[in-house]
Amino acid sequence: MSDQNSERKLKHLFDGGEWNVYDPTVLNLGVGAPGTDLLEPCCDIFQEATAHCLRREKEVNQSLIFQYGPTNGTHEIRNEIAKYLTGMYDSPVNCEDLIVTTGASQGLHFLLSTMIDFNGYLFVDEYTYMIALDSMKHFTSLTIVPLKLNDDGVDLNDLEVKVKDRRFKSENKEFWAIYYTIPTYHNPTGILFSQTVCRGIVALSRKYDFLVVCDDVYNILHYGTKPQHSRLLSYDTRTDADYGGNVISNGSFSKIIGPGVRLGWLEVPPRLKPQLLLSGIINSGGCFNNYTAGIVGSLFELQLAQPHIARLYAAYKERMLAVNAVLKSELPNTCRFVAPSGGYFVWIRLPNQVNASEFLEYCLEHEKITFIAGSRFAVEEGKGQQFFRISIAFHKKEKLVDGISRLCMALNAFIKIVKHT
Numbered sequence: 001m002s003d004q005n006s007e008r009k010l011k012h013l014f015d016g017g018e019w020n021v022y023d024p025t026v027l028n029l030g031v032g033a034p035g036t037d038l039l040e041p042c043c044d045i046f047q048e049a050t051a052h053c054l055r056r057e058k059e060v061n062q063s064l065i066f067q068y069g070p071t072n073g074t075h076e077i078r079n080e081i082a083k084y085l086t087g088m089y090d091s092p093v094n095c096e097d098l099i100v101t102t103g104a105s106q107g108l109h110f111l112l113s114t115m116i117d118f119n120g121y122l123f124v125d126e127y128t129y130m131i132a133l134d135s136m137k138h139f140t141s142l143t144i145v146p147l148k149l150n151d152d153g154v155d156l157n158d159l160e161v162k163v164k165d166r167r168f169k170s171e172n173k174e175f176w177a178i179y180y181t182i183p184t185y186h187n188p189t190g191i192l193f194s195q196t197v198c199r200g201i202v203a204l205s206r207k208y209d210f211l212v213v214c215d216d217v218y219n220i221l222h223y224g225t226k227p228q229h230s231r232l233l234s235y236d237t238r239t240d241a242d243y244g245g246n247v248i249s250n251g252s253f254s255k256i257i258g259p260g261v262r263l264g265w266l267e268v269p270p271r272l273k274p275q276l277l278l279s280g281i282i283n284s285g286g287c288f289n290n291y292t293a294g295i296v297g298s299l300f301e302l303q304l305a306q307p308h309i310a311r312l313y314a315a316y317k318e319r320m321l322a323v324n325a326v327l328k329s330e331l332p333n334t335c336r337f338v339a340p341s342g343g344y345f346v347w348i349r350l351p352n353q354v355n356a357s358e359f360l361e362y363c364l365e366h367e368k369i370t371f372i373a374g375s376r377f378a379v380e381e382g383k384g385q386q387f388f389r390i391s392i393a394f395h396k397k398e399k400l401v402d403g404i405s406r407l408c409m410a411l412n413a414f415i416k417i418v419k420h421t
C-alpha cells in the first residue's frame, strides 16, 4: 500500500526535520520567527480580545464577523491598523488605502496574480527573501531578473539599464514589470536602503512605469535612530506633478504579534485599489481574513496589541545589539558584516576561498549550530557561496551570545583548515 498519504502530525512549520528550531540539542540560527518566550503571552491577550470581539458581534453586530467580509476588510480593523501604523511610522497611513491580507506571503502572491502581465519581468535583488523567490517561480512565464545590491540598497544604474532594455507596453495588465524588494532591514542582508536609493527607485518606477512591491514586514523594528522615512512608499509623494502611484507596501503582523495569526495588509495607491478589489479571488471570498481581523481589531482597541508589540521590539533590539557586539569583537577579521540597525538578520561574508555550505556542515558537526548558507537567497545558480545569514529573532540573548561566540571560534578554526588544504 502506498504511504504517500501518511501524516507526521507536525506542530509548527519548522517541525520534523533538521531545521527544528525547538530542538534543544541544536542551536538553529536560521529561522526568522519570534521565539517561544515572545509568543507565550498570546494565549491570554487573544482570549481577552476574542471575548470582547465576540460579545460585540453577538450583541450589536448580528454576528457579521462570520459573514463574507467587505473585500478590503471592515472599516474598523483598517482604522485600527492605520492609527497604529501612523504612530509607528510618523507619517500618515490612510485607512482607505489598506487591504487586509493573510500576511505578506499571501499579499505578494495576490499582487503577482493580479498586477503584472504574465509575459513580464520580475526584478529582484541579487540576494532576496528565498521563499518570495519560490512564489515567483510558480509564475513560469515571468522572467526573474537579478539586480546588483550595494550596502546602501539596490544599484540604481543596474536597475535602470535592466529596466530600460526590457520595457514593453502591456495590453492586458496594469504593469509590464514588478520590482520586488525589502528596502527596510532587508532579508537576508539586514541593510536599510538609503534615502538616495529610495528616491531613485521611485523616480525610475515613474519613468518606466513599473510597480515596486516592498516587503515591509520589519519596518518598525529599528534599533538605532528611527529612519526619517519608515517605508519606501512615503517617497512616492502624491502631490508630485509626476505622481502615478507606483509603490505598494506589503505589511504583516507575523513578526510583531505572531506568525500563526496570519494577518497583514497592503497599503496601495488609489489607481491600483479598484483592480485589486475587483479581482475574483477577493470578490469570491470577501475579506481574506475577516474573522481574525476582527479579533486583532479588538486586540488594538483594548490596548493589548501595543504592549505586546513593544515587548517583542525590546527583545529583538536587545538580541540584535548583543549579536552585533559579539560579531564586532570575535568575527575573524577576514570576514565582513554590516551591523544591521533593525530587523531580524545579519549577513556575513566569508573570505573568498571559504564556502558557507561547507562551513555550515563543519559548524553543525563541531558546535551543533545551524544557519542558512547564502546560496539559498541567490537568484543565480552558484552565487552567494561566500555568505551566510543568521537570525536574532528566536533565541534569548544569553543563548545567542554564547552561540555566536562559538560560531566565531568554529569559523576561525575552519578558515585555518581551508587555508592549509
Ligand SMILES: Cc1ncc(COP(=O)(O)O)c(C=O)c1O
Residues within 6 Å of the ligand: 032, 102, 103, 104, 105, 106, 129, 182, 187, 215, 217, 251, 252, 253, 254, 259, 263, 264
Ligand atoms: C521579507 C519577508 N517577507 C515575508 C515574510 C513572511 O511574512 P508573512 O508571515 O506575513 O507571510 C517573511 C518571513 O520570514 C520575510 O522575511
